[in-house]
Amino acid sequence: MRVAVEFGKSKIYTAIIANIHTTAPTAYEAKDIHQILDEYPIVNEIQLKHWEWISSYYMCTLGEVLRAALPSAFLLESETNIELYQGFASENELSDDEFLIFEALQHQPLLTIQQIMDILGKKTVFPIIKSLISKNAIVVKEQIYEQYKPKLIKYVRLKDYYKTEENLSQLLSSLNRAQKQREVILAYFQLQTTKKPIKASQLQESSGCSLAIINSLADKEILEYYFIQTDRVNFDGSENSLKPLTSFQQTAYHEIIESFTNNQTVLLKGVTSSGKTEIYAKLISEQFQLEKQVLYLVPEIALTTQLIGRLQVYFGNQLSVFHSKYSMNERVEVWNNVLDSKSKAQLIIGARSSLFLPYSNLGLIIVDEEHETSFKQHDPSPRYHARDAAIVLAQIHSSKVILGSATPSIESYYNAKQGKFGFVELINRFGNVQLPEIELVDIKEKYRKKRMTGHFSDSLITAISEALALKEQVILFQNRRGFAPVVECETCGVSPQCPQCDVSLTFHSYSKELRCHYCGYKQAMQQLCGACGSEKLDTKGFGTEQIEMELNALFPDALVGRMDLDTTRGKYGYHKIIGQFEAQEIEILVGTQMLSKGLDFANVTLVGILNADNMLNFPDFRAHERSYQLMVQVSGRAGRAEKRGKVLIQTFNPYHQILQQVSTHSYEEMFKEQIDERWQYNYPPFYRIIKLTLRHKNFLKVDDAAIWMGKSMTLVFGNLVLGPSTPSVSKIRNYYIRNLILKIPQKNSLSKTKNNLQKIINSFQVISEFKSIKLTIDIDNY
Ligand code: ADP
Ligand code: ZN
Ligand code: ZN
Numbered sequence: 001m002r003v004a005v006e007f008g009k010s011k012i013y014t015a016i017i018a019n020i021h022t023t024a025p026t027a028y029e030a031k032d033i034h035q036i037l038d039e040y041p042i043v044n045e046i047q048l049k050h051w052e053w054i055s056s057y058y059m060c061t062l063g064e065v066l067r068a069a070l071p072s073a074f075l076l077e078s079e080t081n082i083e084l085y086q087g088f089a090s091e092n093e094l095s096d097d098e099f100l101i102f103e104a105l106q107h108q109p110l111l112t113i114q115q116i117m118d119i120l121g122k123k124t125v126f127p128i129i130k131s132l133i134s135k136n137a138i139v140v141k142e143q144i145y146e147q148y149k150p151k152l153i154k155y156v157r158l159k160d161y162y163k164t165e166e167n168l169s170q171l172l173s174s175l176n177r178a179q180k181q182r183e184v185i186l187a188y189f190q191l192q193t194t195k196k197p198i199k200a201s202q203l204q205e206s207s208g209c210s211l212a213i214i215n216s217l218a219d220k221e222i223l224e225y226y227f228i229q230t231d232r233v234n235f236d237g238s239e240n241s242l243k244p245l246t247s248f249q250q251t252a253y254h255e256i257i258e259s260f261t262n263n264q265t266v267l268l269k270g271v272t273s274s275g276k277t278e279i280y281a282k283l284i285s286e287q288f289q290l291e292k293q294v295l296y297l298v299p300e301i302a303l304t305t306q307l308i309g310r311l312q313v314y315f316g317n318q319l320s321v322f323h324s325k326y327s328m329n330e331r332v333e334v335w336n337n338v339l340d341s342k343s344k345a346q347l348i349i350g351a352r353s354s355l356f357l358p359y360s361n362l363g364l365i366i367v368d369e370e371h372e373t374s375f376k377q378h379d380p381s382p383r384y385h386a387r388d389a390a391i392v393l394a395q396i397h398s399s400k401v402i403l404g405s406a407t408p409s410i411e412s413y414y415n416a417k418q419g420k421f422g423f424v425e426l427i428n429r430f431g432n433v434q435l436p437e438i439e440l441v442d443i444k445e446k447y448r449k450k451r452m453t454g455h456f457s458d459s460l461i462t463a464i465s466e467a468l469a470l471k472e473q474v475i476l477f478q479n480r481r482g483f484a485p486v487v488e489c490e491t492c493g494v495s496p497q498c499p500q501c502d503v504s505l506t507f508h509s510y511s512k513e514l515r516c517h518y519c520g521y522k523q524a525m526q527q528l529c530g531a532c533g534s535e536k537l538d539t540k541g542f543g544t545e546q547i548e549m550e551l552n553a554l555f556p557d558a559l560v561g562r563m564d565l566d567t568t569r570g571k572y573g574y575h576k577i578i579g580q581f582e583a584q585e586i587e588i589l590v591g592t593q594m595l596s597k598g599l600d601f602a603n604v605t606l607v608g609i610l611n612a613d614n615m616l617n618f619p620d621f622r623a624h625e626r627s628y629q630l631m632v633q634v635s636g637r638a639g640r641a642e643k644r645g646k647v648l649i650q651t652f653n654p655y656h657q658i659l660q661q662v663s664t665h666s667y668e669e670m671f672k673e674q675i676d677e678r679w680q681y682n683y684p685p686f687y688r689i690i691k692l693t694l695r696h697k698n699f700l701k702v703d704d705a706a707i708w709m710g711k712s713m714t715l716v717f718g719n720l721v722l723g724p725s726t727p728s729v730s731k732i733r734n735y736y737i738r739n740l741i742l743k744i745p746q747k748n749s750l751s752k753t754k755n756n757l758q759k760i761i762n763s764f765q766v767i768s769e770f771k772s773i774k775l776t777i778d779i780d781n782y
Helices: 045-057 062-069 096-107 113-120 126-134 165-177 179-192 200-207 211-219 247-260 276-289 305-318 328-339 352-356 386-397 410-417 443-448 458-469 544-554 573-582 623-635 657-663 667-680 699-720 750-766
Strands: 002-007 011-016 033-036 081-084 138-140 152-158 223-229 265-270 293-297 319-322 347-350 362-368 400-405 422-426 437-442 473-477 486-489 506-508 513-515 522-524 537-540 560-563 588-591 604-609 646-651 687-696 721-725 735-745 774-779
Touching (some): 045 352, 045 386, 081 096, 096 113, 096 138, 126 138, 165 179, 200 211, 247 265, 247 276, 247 422, 265 276, 265 410, 276 293, 293 352, 293 386, 305 319, 347 352, 458 473, 544 560, 687 750, 699 750, 735 750
Parallel strands (some): 293 347, 293 362, 319 347
Antiparallel strands (some): 002 033, 152 223, 486 537, 506 513
16 A cells, blocks of 8 residues: 655655565664555555566666656655646535645645645645545646646536426426427437437537527526536447458467467567457457456557557447556546456556556457567666566466567567467458558669659659549658758858757758757757858758658649658647548658558558668667668558558668568568677677666766776676767767666576676765766666
């Protein structure tokens, strides 16, 4: 259970009692528990076990895991800010103390818990705040989350008085002279036959009368209004039964079930549009029959509106979405529903943080698009990988895991080959649509022959024109946003840099700004070079904005849309663009890697990749694997219905082995080559990688610290240590950065290595000049 505990004289924090023992501490004097906050636990033992694993595996504290896991409303502390919940109007339900707080919040927008203690003249305030939260009177202030506005729907009903036949007939005859009002009442009875609550708007529509007429009936106390808060994950439709599986899907499904008998985890490798989702749906419904919970993990929930829509059709009110962009109240609601094993939370769809919910009875975890790098959390700690943590969670629950992807990660495919995971493959697309035809366009050649218009080759322009003529849709991919990543003076060669980071500023032409994509710094675009005053400023490279602008010039009649971080801010930003594209209000959609994630549009027949080279040249041992995955996934958006799709990839280097493998759909070949390289250069899965990052505002200090750390690590681990090195972006937000890498061969014990590393870190942290260095440890830095 949660307890409030006191630190120092006045600080109060929330903690969880994880273990009860009778060994008195010797190093310090224990204080009393201030109060117990729960009547029944809100965290279960399975969770605690899982959190302990995360803390020990990822070398972080249990407290850091707790903070990542619990919605902040559960972790009140004296500094927590409280504010009024807009729309609360039931003051008379409040106790005296609660009312005092409510009243104080009428006069000032925010109160800290410390201030509340002062107002009430007591320290025992957490239960009062808890009660106010549960009555929806107040919320914990959270800057990072969008405020949740409850959606209230206005309903009408007949006053009780008119429920007797006598009073009713009297009413109807009295309304003989008010024809319109009579029509409203008759329409009301018509609607009442459905035995469902009647919305005011519905009544207005079916009676054909204005709202003023209904209002006048309410004024006369014949009708009355009431409000119902619509459910946060809204589902109106009726549930539909699952689609019958095709024979290929059927076979794959049986192989999965078979494989589960001796494997906990099964990798399902199915080409894009092979119907993996339908197989998941079948597996989910099976778990429901066993009354088990299912977790459906997706890389990024905001990009999953289509998937949620599809699953809602099948599982309607048994599905809850857990979303880090939801407000605290919404997250608390899902937490409580899972805790109480409510049927509406039997299927949870969520991103990595949904691993932390209080499941008691998990039967299956689905990790969709398991290759996606956003499953790994980089900041803050715990820096966990949701796929790996899901497998551990499933072990604790004795449940099964299915990893699905068209382009599995090298690690998972290797594990399947090694027999650690079961393996099932789907090689046919649904409806036997062929995989798209992929053509590599050599733009070096095109530039030489003057066949380029801006960043478009003649081949791409022709293909787009053809698609538009047939009223088909087009997706264009460019993995940079903004207009141009570098602005450069033609006279002196200087380009504007971020004052806080070691990167060039990106030019955004819509806002006429220069922005830093690392820290968010922005300034107005300069007319003159800041170094020499020349007017000749040139741009280098290109982003989605520039492509959009060129499209508008090339195809002035086409409807062009753009989907990147700049156009999808806010909870529904992404939703809106997808909706427009679905409704064919957008014909050509330009975007960044957001486009690669699980979109399913029947009418898209052409995909263009503007420049394949910059992703291939990224300095990272996974760059080739990732480029392959990204290009195959983006290509997979083409030709999902009857017609075979077409993909054009523009590149300066069409003979690059990865591009050849993409164009021939040769995953196996890609895997062989990559795994050989991993073997040769001691990378995962053959070696584990621990990455240490040191940061400080003082360049010399971070250098000293990194050298000290490098020496100490080398003493213990020898040549398994790489670095210290300076990353390609060596300064972010005024912090200079140094990295150290520790590569651990499979035969070495990981826990022993971590123990030794922890000892070094402990010695490092007591050196006074290094106290201010920010040190982070990242295990399996994917
Ligand atoms: P994947 O997840 O493998 O990319 P999807 O599950 O999105 O593939 O399926 C691709 C398309 O084919 C979807 O529009 C889906 O509705 C349709 N589809 C897949 N399986 C079936 C089926 N058995 N019956 C009807 N439609 C199906
Ligand atoms: Zn200049
Ligand atoms: Zn910056």
